[in-house]
Amino acid sequence: MDVLREVGNIGAGNAATALSRLLNKPVDMAVPKVQLLPFEEISEMVGGAEQIVIAIFLRVEGDAPGNLFFILSPDAAKGLLKRLVGMHPETDGFLNEMEQSALCEIGNILAGSYLSSLADFTKLAMSPTVPALAMDMAGAILSYGLLQFGQMGDDALLIDTTFLEGNHEVEGQFFLIPDPDSFAKIFRSLGVPVDHD
């Protein structure tokens, strides 16, 4: 678990640096949490299954496949758009196509820096697919990332990191949900003995 936390730490550290460069402001991040959680509790981490969130989703391909979500509250997402690209999204309602596209690209940059540092550290090939964006209930979005785990049991392992900028509340969260078979590969690549399998 400590090894996975360190992996998450390095990835998230790089993403935080990227975000801080984009914003030209310091961005703090919480120490990543690595947890084996029942499905029900995963959406609790963003405020409940019905909580409306904006998620940028990328499938990670390569040696250690998995699902990567960058999750923001609608307010945080609109704030990012204002500060980063000078857009002025409506306070209520959905993002238009341009705003979605811009946000997708921001998510892509952050996810890319997250993944490339993980890949460097583990010496595993990890490449992101084209990002997709959804603004919807957290449960509906995150359940998509749990399907691979669904075949094995009712828990999933995830690495969760929260970003904070100044006094703003939770600015964003990274959820990396490696596929069930990816853990052993990550461990092995880091020289940690794997007892089972």
Next chain:
Amino acid sequence: MIEEQSVVKVGMADLNVIQHSGVIRTVGLGSCVGLTMYDSQLNLAGMAHVMLPSSDIAREGQLNTAKYADTALPALLDKLLQLGASPSRIVAKMAGGSQMFAFAGTGDTMRIGPRNVESCKLKLAELHIPLIAEDTGGNYGRTIEMDASTGILYIRSVQTGVKEM
């Protein structure tokens, strides 16, 4: 949608029943399917939150029957029959099975929503239970609840508000 009533919650890969009054609810359906069965004479409502189409692909030790369409539907039916429901009176409704993220490729997982819907329909046909209403597909999440006293299914989504059927 009366808040003072008792609420039975159905989690992901879970199933449950409620009788006489109150509502049975499952939240945040994406590619999962919320399937209900109802016996109007007993005011008996059952609901399953189906996550995957078939238990054939299961690799878990102790199979969670509520998780797979092919095992959840018979399990839910059994539960209703044990409570005295008549097979000839039971009708089904379902919602969910969307594709939350629409992008090209990456195989079967992308299509899990539609496959969940197909698999539920197949199983209902096998069990001879009529499907009298459905709200499936699309690219958005749904929260559903059934009122045990009426058998009305309420479907709430972020984009389209509340529907009833």
